[in-house]
Amino acid sequence: MHKKKGFSLIEILVVLVVIAFATKMVVYSLDGGAEDELDAQALRLHTTINMASEFAILNQVELGLLVEKNTLEYLVFDGEKWVTFDREELFKPIELEPRLKLTLNLEDLAWAQDNLLEQSNWRELMSGGEDDSLLELKKLKIPQVLILSSGEVSAFQLILELKDQSDPVYFIEGEFTAPVNLRREPE
Template sequence: MITTLSGRLRQTGFTLLEVMLVLLLIGLLATTVVLNFSGDSPEQRLNKETERFQQVFQFIAETAMLKQQEWGLVLNPGSYQFVYFDGEKWQLAEQIKAATEYKLADDIQLQLELEGLPGAELSLLSQLNWQDDDEVADSEQPPVLPQVFMLSSGEISPFRLSFQLGDGPDKVSQTVGTDFTIPLNRSDVITVR
């Protein structure tokens, strides 16, 4: 009778391996649920976009110095891209993937500030005639001209670029810019009221 009672007690419990397996499965399911339902906050989304811009801009500015070429930043509504001057005209930089047109999310707007920055009145770059007048008349589409210049000497035309996300009281903003050289300065994400 003693052997039968001890045999029953062994069969009624769970083994340590079974308990650990159940805990592992619960942990995996909880992780999946948390990852699926936790999206980036607006501040995190905006910070990712400005960080990407900052890194690509620095890469292109360093490329301009290494290749001894003049490069520029072209801003369009909802996107930005980089161009280079081939000695005759501005060309789209299709050979460098990071320099091609990058489209932002629909709810992110760009606002460029060039006026009123240190050295803006001394910048003669924007006053130069970068395109041949005959070329402009012959072409069907307007020439691509950059708003911000990155020179082979390492100088950059002063600018401030604001990335803004959202509307109304939930609008957040972050600014990236420089006064003449890299690295770019990036502000904290702020809520615009």
């Protein structure tokens, strides 16, 4: 009997399938790092916002959140103006990695309509009188979200996601009182 030299079509296809699965596993393991970082940052932001609310209640201080350029900064009202709250290590400004995207949504939130904080224009109240020059107002840090010593939180939605992927997305939502909620889409 004459033996064939070479590989059969089935053997070649099996090898191709194995290579395809191995390649896919490597790609998933590389992307897992970004998703793990997203998971960790979402949990960190959620936890620190809730701890800031507890801190405000226990110490009878007014805190605020300011989101600018992928950075979340905690502010404290010192009686005259808002200043960076960095006396506690936990509340120092949080700068996210470039591959993550942080967006603050304050508009069209279903739960915000009944919130008394949203009915008054507190940003105007905090910015002082009409005597202040526009240049001085721009220098002042004014929070976009209030965390009050009464336990109230102004309505907000923080959206945390990867810049280059649409899924998963984390939503951190403040609905008038602490604690704030954390949810992931898709679940």
